[in-house]
Amino acid sequence: MYNSHKIGALIILISITITHMQSSKKEGYFNPGVTVDVAIFTIEDNTLKILLIKRANEPFKGTPALPGGFIHKGESSLETAERILADKAGVKNVYIEQLYTFDESERDPRGQIISIAYFALVPREKLGIHEGSRTENPEFVSVENLDKLAFDHKKIIAYALKRLGDKILYTNIAYSLLPQSFTFSQLQKTYEIILGAPIDKRNFRKKFIQLDMIEETNEKLTGKRQRPAKLYRFKKKMPEKLKRFF
Amino acid sequence: MYNSHKIGALIILISITITHMQSSKKEGYFNPGVTVDVAIFTIEDNTLKILLIKRANEPFKGTPALPGGFIHKGESSLETAERILADKAGVKNVYIEQLYTFDESERDPRGQIISIAYFALVPREKLGIHEGSRTENPEFVSVENLDKLAFDHKKIIAYALKRLGDKILYTNIAYSLLPQSFTFSQLQKTYEIILGAPIDKRNFRKKFIQLDMIEETNEKLTGKRQRPAKLYRFKKKMPEKLKRFF
DNA sequence: CCAAAAGTGTTGACTGTACACCCATGT
DNA sequence: ACATGGGTGTACAGTCAACACTTTTGG
Structure with a gap:
């Protein structure tokens, strides 16, 4: 059995270290969490659709959301976005660009977590069959009727739609x-x-x-x-x- | 005098904790460092100039660089950018917008550190006297003749110049x-x-x-x-x- | 032969571009 | 009186916006 005295000391030490990492260091900085969310569009049945998943975990468990995830070590945010695109939509080598970085402090109930949002366009024909990936059930829904979405994802989608509308005119x-x-x-x-x-x-x-x-x-x-x-x-x-x- | 045995244990513990924070957690993510760099432009003597500092610390100590810094706890990246603007250029309430998030893995020799770049425009008249802020010596230099810059800041400036040239045409x-x-x-x-x-x-x-x-x-x-x-x-x-x- | 979408030209208003001279002031 | 930048008009070419009818096929 563990010596509770030592465990107590260990916990204090870890706490100190975490606090140290997150808020002080000598320059006074800390590292917010960094996620990537991807707005993946396609056109199907004469409507513009976007890929949404149902969140498998808290926060917002069960709520529709953009596919996304944390950056892995050694991965650039673009690589993260491409990984998400492959995992959730089953496609590679499609149009993708960085959209904007969202970091308003109230956006994630877990605390200070920023989202580097990407924006992708996929021709309908390229999309694989929707593999009912666990409980997430990714599917394309019309951008016309979006319900409540997790986090600030509605805002991200609005921004993506603006970008798309602008960019189709000059590219x-x-x-x-x-x-x-x-x-x-x-x-x-x-x-x-x-x-x-x-x-x-x-x-x-x-x-x-x-x-x-x-x-x-x-x-x-x-x-x-x-x-x-x-x-x-x-x-x-x-x-x-x-x-x-x- | 410290007990070297205890200090050894402490160091190991801290290392474990840091490693844990940076690379594993249960989902397999980690938090890259997050900095903000600001491209601050003004027009003076019929040239477009940008504010550069000399780096006070390693890496790139002594090399010209964009003013920047880590995000503080509880601060949005915009607030960080505004803080930098106030500290290094002595101005508030100027035009500022997010430019792009740079995160290619080789950009910072310290490891995986992303930069949320901002872009600001300041009328010459608003700029305070350059307070020779320590060794950093912020000054406006013509965008025509930029030498070697720290990190990928040359790339950031190129991107900012493109944005400026585009945006002056439709805003x-x-x-x-x-x-x-x-x-x-x-x-x-x-x-x-x-x-x-x-x-x-x-x-x-x-x-x-x-x-x-x-x-x-x-x-x-x-x-x-x-x-x-x-x-x-x-x-x-x-x-x-x-x-x-x- | 009918329904359905494919394909095609013209006109008038507006916008872009090129270009050269007179004006008001300080020295 | 002259040097300096301030201020203006016109003509031609190109682009935009509005609009209606004929063609080719499958059923």
Whole structure:
């Protein structure tokens, strides 16, 4: 049996050390917890959807939340985000960028924990079958009807939506939501969904051709009871700024 | 004299505790160090300048660096940035926004330490006299000729410059670099310095008036051996997006 | 032959860009 | 009187925004 006297001393020592680490050191700093949360978007059934999980643990156990987790030792936050993307959405090599770091003090009931938020876009076709990963049950839900979310995740999503809406206007990131080849209608729909407004078909085509981001393939989409649509592809599938605005 | 046996035990205990805090816990996460670095810009002598200090401690002792520091307990990163701004530049209530979080693993020789970078703009007139704060000697240097900097601070500055150049085109943040009232020439010069290119005087005036960001004061700037210039002021001194682009 | 979406041009308003001269003051 | 930066207008080209009809297919 343990000597309780020694254990008492041990506990005091550990407490002192933890306090020391968290709040003082000689410069007076401490290390907040660092997590990464990822806003993963896709387009499905003509709506913009985001991947949410149900929290398996406290705090907010059972509440929908963005997939996320703590940074592991030796891992950059981008690597953490990519790990989450692989674990929760089953995808790799998709569009991803850092969004913002959220660190308001009341955001996590466990104390001072910051979240480096990332923002990812995945074409529907790339998404694996949802492996009902334990109790978390990750699924894509429409961004229209989001209930109460854990932490400040509603705020993070709002920020991500703003970024997406801005960025689709001056970059080519739309490629990351569309399949390899697509019709002009699909492309236009993507813009309309993200911008939340209808666009004139003729003007859209003109503008897009002028922007020089896409090219025709030799194929057409047949099998619908209508005139077959030409299929297009993006010339480049790497993020870049446009010279002109959309 | 201390009992060396007890001290040995103490050291082992502390080591165990630190290791425990940093790398394991039951979920397998750890807390990287979290610092804040601030890119503080101003315009002086017709150049864009940034505030640099000389590092007082290792690593990179004596090397120029962005002013920065660890987050204190209970402080948000924004508050940390504002504290740095007050301590190193002697200003409060200036334009500040979060820039990006840098966390590539090789950025700090001490180990895994992330930097939440902020970006601030200060009108020259607001800056206090440089209090030769110890050995750090903060001073504004032209962004044109930056030598070797500590850590990845060159990268951070490059990122900040890009952000500034972008943002001056679609927001009214120029107000945060100019004095209360200013001439059209001063305003134009500000844009030219940031964009790094000359602008046609007539077109600049037309565009700016159309953007409706500024208004005339009743005063003129006299005392120069030339026609007195009308003084203008910004209508709003809060950051906002423009409806049209500059 | 009908329904459905694909595909295409023109016009008028507005915005961007290029460019050169007169004005008011201090010295 | 002259040097210095302050201040203004016009013309052409390009872009934006609004709008309606024909084409090609499958059923």
